[in-house]
Amino acid sequence: xxxxxxxxxxxxxRAFARIAPHVIPAMDRTVHRLTRGKVLLSAQMLPGVILTxxxxxxxxxxxxxxxxxxxxxxxxxxxxxxxRAGHPAWTHNLIARPDAEISWKGQEIPVTxxxxxxxxxxxxxKTALVFWPPYATYQKRxxxxxxxxxVVRR
Numbered sequence: 001x002x003x004x005x006x007x008x009x010x011x012x013x014r015a016f017a018r019i020a021p022h023v024i025p026a027m028d029r030t031v032h033r034l035t036r037g038k039v040l041l042s043a044q045m046l047p048g049v050i051l052t053x054x055x056x057x058x059x060x061x062x063x064x065x066x067x068x069x070x071x072x073x074x075x076x077x078x079x080x081x082x083x084r085a086g087h088p089a090w091t092h093n094l095i096a097r098p099d100a101e102i103s104w105k106g107q108e109i110p111v112t113x114x115x116x117x118x119x120x121x122x123x124x125x126k127t128a129l130v131f132w133p134p135y136a137t138y139q140k141r142x143x144x145x146x147x148x149x150x151v152v153r154r
Contacts (some may be wrong), residue, residue, distance in 0.1 A: 014083075014141075029065055046132060049075065050103040056096035064090040068102075068151075069131050075102070077113070078128055079147035083138030091115075091147045102151065110154040115147060124148050 029050070046067040055062050069076040079091040094100060094113040102109050116124055125148060129136050139146050 029063065049077075051077065051090055052101040052103070053090050053093035054097040054100070056092045062090065062093060064088070066090070067132070069128060071150075074111070074150060074152035075104075076116075076124055076128065077149045077151055078132075078135060079149070080135055080138045081146075083134075083141045085142055085144070087144060087147060091149070094149055099154065100151075111151045112154050113149045113151045115149055121148055124150070 047070050049066055049068045051064045051066050053062050053064065054060070066077055069078065077090075077094075079088050081088040095115055098113045100111055100113055102111050125135075125146075128148065135146065
């Protein structure tokens with residue numbers, strides 16, 4: 001099995017940022033569906049959820065496989081977008097419509113998301129960098145501030 005450090009190194013490259021957004025979410029959605037919500041391939045390295053948010057403009061359900069940082073009482077979602085320039089669409093959706101649902105270990109959970117800002121964001125960001133060091137590389141690569149959301153059960 002490939003080591004965590006090797007995966008972190010690969011995931012920090014620009015080539016990974018170009019390719020991964022087109023491959024990993026599609027694989028995760030397929031495996032998640034086939035296993036009835038019990039398995040996410042990417043969660044073999046990092047904990048993961050499937051976020052079902054409501055499109056900010058369309059009003060339609062949008063499913064996004066995401067790495068997450070579990071914490072007591074909920075999860076933190078990191079809008080890194082693999083270190084690409086724009087914010088991921090799911091972050092816009094949560095800002096516009098914070099009530100969502102996550103699939104966590106085969107269980108569908110209604111949640112509410114809150115964008116973290118200021119000192120609260122700074123503290124959670126420090127934890128996120130320990131949790132997955134490539135986030136620091138992603139942040140250096142982009143001019144935007146990577147969005148962090150605290151997600152709790154409704």
